[in-house]
Structures are given as structure tokens and as C-alpha cells.
Amino acid sequence: MIPVIALTGHLGAGKTSVLNQLLSRPGTRVGVIINDAGAINVDAGLLTSQVDAAESIAGGCVCCLNDSGPLDELLEKLSAPRLRLDAIIVETSGLADPVNVAQLLRFSRADNVRFGGIVDVLDAVEHERTVDTGGLPPARYAATSLVLVNKMDLLEPAAATATLERITARVRERNALAPVLPIAHAAVAPELVFDVANEQDPEDQLPLAELARASHHRHTPHVHAVTVPCPEPTDPGAVLDLLASPPPGAYRLKGVVPFRLAGGRRARYRVNVVGRTVHFEPPGPSADPSEDGLVAVGMELCAEQATAALRAALSPSTQEPSARSLTRLERQLILSGGPQRGEIS
Template structure:
């Protein structure tokens, strides 16, 4: 009989950027999402002006907020302890955000988090917030861009609403060109008030869904009923959407685009090399890939969780069996079993090409699969290498 399965590792997202660029606005925006539960780690809580309306004493941490908890550290030597504490299943966190300005250089911090993880948490990306109105006044464009962009996976060009409409695209392109001098794989997105679609960087509500699927340890407390503030937040979201005029709604839509997504399923063992080819070198515009794949290992088959954010790939033993996904031809939302499922998220990527590539990877020719039955299969070695990296 196999031992208990691990709870899926929690993504740790590093947040960087100059003072006043909009890091706190991004945090407040994410915390207001009605389904999100986020842990936040900072050096100095006094410098982080989190909306007082979000503070509600929800969990037993130094400071609690409706979307999760805040832990204030004096230096990075306490970072690992704080991250481990936030992986407690009772907190039901979807993600942990580290406000990195007072810690080590983001490149060093990213490496530290990768080394510390051990399948409890993993690096979920490095977000840099840029002030669209000030960027070229605060940097020396005659030299290389800041080193932090070497580790950055997503740049938000914020405060675009303060830039003339005719200049917004050019501003984003100028920042993109500058960032790509250091790291051509970084995705650059324009925003205002740091309004980023949270599904691009984590899965709101995943922590609670995981417990309902039996992901918590035996004996853990049952899920507590949602606080009234959660419903108030949902109502506020709905009311804000209803109050927008047609003109304002059009502007909001232009500056707050939703992430593109593609879901691909497969039955039978997938081609692990083809899967790794995709996640290790994501197509232009693809920011994140998540899901589970069934692959041949030795003379049998095993399922693995696969996640990628920019160049960062994380693979672990699957904590649960086949996924339930909506049927492709059903309008009523019926679910079907799938041996493998991968979701691709990004901005401005070729959705048809991504779907075609992964459909081929997850649906291997049945005769080719059958011909390998009974013999050792080593095609999953690349995938297993990523599992061993975090052990």
C-alpha cells in the first residue's frame, strides 16, 4: 500500500520594482479577488500600504488578511522558515508572494527559493512592476538593463492610464525592447492600477479545492466556512462591473486584458520528450503551463504534476489520479476522465499552434505505445530529472 500523497507545492512569486511603480497596487488587486488566498512575505510591513479593508484576522499568523496572511521578516535568513510555515494545509493558500525589494537581489532570491523548495513550494515566477510615466527618467538607457531582469519572468508596465492613449503601445514596446536586451524571454504586459488577471500567475481557490479533493493530511481540521467578507468582496466585484459606462468599460478592457488559455487533454501515456520540449522552451507569449501527465516509466506508467513559468520548470509525483475536465463537445459542462491534461496561459500567443503541439504530445499513436509494452521505457528521464532537482 502506497504512503500518503504530498499536497501540491505552492507557487512562490517574487515581486520587484522601484518604489511607487505599483507593487502594493498589484498586491491589493490580487488580495481583493473573491476566491484568492495569498501569503505575503515582506521586510517592512510599514512600507507596504495594504488596504485596511482587507485586514480581518482570518488565520493564526503575525498579521492576517482576507486573502491569506502577511509575515514580516527582518532579513532573508528567516525566509525559509516563513515559507515552510505558509505551506501549512490549514492556511489553504493558493500562492505566496515575496515582496523582494528589501531582500537579496531577485536573481539570488530566485535561486534560494528553488533550492529551499523540496516539493513544499516552488518558484512561481518573478514579476517586475515598471512605472510607465517614470521608467526612462529613472534608468540609464546607455547601459545594460538592471540585472534583476535576468531572473524576471513577467514585466508589468503600469500606470498606462496616465500616458496619452496614442503613446501607450509605443511605451510598452520601448520597455519591452529595453528588458529584452537583458532577457528576451520576459513577457511584457501593459496595465493600469496593476490590474493583472490573477489566473496568469496562480489559480485562485486552488488551496480550498485541493483540500476538498482530499489533499490535506489525515486529522487536519475541516475547511472552515467562508467569512462574510468573502461574499462582500464578490458583491463589490459585481457592482464595480455593473457601474462602468460603455466608454469606461471599453477603456478598462483595453488596459486589463484577460489571459489567453488553451486546455489540451489526452488518454493513454503521453510522449514525455514532446511534453518537456514544450515546457522547457515555451512558445512566444506563453507565460505559464500547468497540469498532469501520464507517461511511461520503466515497464509501467506514472502520473506527474507539470508546471512551467517562463524558464522555470517544476515536476512532482501526481497527488491524485486522472483529471476531470469539461468534455470538448458538451455545452452542459459535463466532466470526463483524462489521463493527461495541460493548460497553457499567456498573452498574445498562437493558441492553435500550442493546442496542436500538445495534442500530439498527449495523444501518442496507440500502435507505437503498444509496441513498447513489456520493455523498459527510458523516455521519461528528462522529466524525472526535474523531479530529482527538488528532492
């Protein structure tokens, strides 16, 4: 399934700049849905030429749609196999409420897509004067998967530190898990948001796209990743415990994991975790069993802790799983759009 990521943020926070930075990574085919509050979709004209497929919802805010039908139609269009997209990004208008956007995407009726999280862009200079002005923290914090505090370069170092601490504390009152990442010039590593398919553009990519990517490239904070293989079936309960409580600093977990089931059966599932969102699906025929395992991705990932946590969860299971573990696995499959049986051998 193709992950659908919502890019939200108040007017002027830098959403379109962040989007262009995400699109500047070579080797990934990204579809974009632009939502502008005006009758003419102005933001669509600001995007660089490397977008592989784009659609727009103009004349209103996506979170104010009477139902998800118009959005679902665009998601169906962009998730068509012929487009071979790796991810779809929905850039909302500055008026959009992340809570409502998350609901629309989580309960989308479009096939072949899954919820990939909410990335909320904040303006470090203006946020405390325009969005979070005091009182109760805004409800938007509760819905976000990743908070990007943009324009940190416009603040003096001492003020930048204090501002980031205040914003982080406010987010934590609503959301204990979402990473709060300070960025400058809207530069964010795409690996935090979606899988990067290749290191370079395919050979048939137009040179114009490569030039566009180069002109929009900025230095991004380094992303850390830890990979632990899982050649033998493991206990589903141990893996579900890991997904419920990821290693410190791990924003994403991904991979294919073989599980031991009752009666000596086995099942493999592709696992994707973004923040608090967990998704399971069959791995597909192209998933090589020799590459089974999990990858943890994060900005402040402790490699030693992450490796130990993944190894403990993925250790081979020689005993049949408990009824509780199987019930938890079945519940997760249902939440992911199942029930699904994976590949039983």
C-alpha cells in the same frame, strides 16, 4: 506544493496595488510575506482585508539577508497544511534585487513550496529616468518571469506605444522569453500568476472579504487558456520538448500528464511551468486520471497554435521511450526536488 511568487519593483512602481488586485479574485486562499525596508512594516497596513495569512520581514531587504533562514521560516509557517493556501506571494521592498530574490526562492529549504516565478512591476512614467537610465540593460530583467509595465494610462497614446516598445526591447536584450504586459491601475489577471481555485468565495467566507474584493476590483486584460486532455500515456521526450519551447504567447503550462516508461510501466506527474521554470511532482491522491492533460495560459495566446502544439506533445505513445527521453525526465525530476517516481501502475 504551494507556488511562491515574488512581486518586485522599484519604489512607487505600484507593487502593493498589484498585490491588492491579485488578492481581489474570489475563491483563492493566498498567503503574503511583506518585506518593507523600514523598521515598521508600513506596506502591511495598506493591504486589503482578504489576505488569508500574512507575515512580514521588516527592518531590511529580503535580498540582503545573510541566508534564507528567516524567509524559509515564514514559508514553512505559511505552507502548513492547516492553512490550505493556494499560493504565497512575497512582496519585496523597492530596494530588492530580483536576481538575489530569485536565488533565495529557488534554493529555499522550506518544505511543501516551489518557486512560482518573479513578477517585476515597472513604472511606465518614471522607469527610464530612475531604473533603466541607459547603458547596459539592468540585470533584473534576466531574473523576471513576467514584466508588468504599470501606469500606462498616465501616458499619451503615442508616447505609451513608444515607451512600451523601448522597454520591451531593453528587456529582450537580457530575457528573450518573459512576457512584457502593459497594464493600467495595477490591474492584472490572477490566472497569469497562480491558479484560481474557485469562481466564488466559499460559503463560510466573511462578507467583509467579499466587499473588500469588490471595492478593489478593476477591469483586467482578458487571459486566454487552451486545454488539451491526455487520457493515454505519452512520450516524456515530446512533453519535455514542449515545455522547453512552449506555444507562442503561453506564459503558464499546467496539468497532470501520464508518461510511458520502460518495461511497460506508467507514471503520472503534475506539471507546472512559469516562464522558464519547470516543476514536476507526484499528482497526489485527489488528482482524477480522467482529467489528465495540459492547460496553456497566456495573454496573447493563439488558440489554434497552442492546441496543435499540446496535441502533438500529448499524443498517445505506443513505443517505449528512448533512453535519452528517460534521462531527460529523470534530470527534470531531480531539478524539481526528486528523484520522484510518481504513481507507477
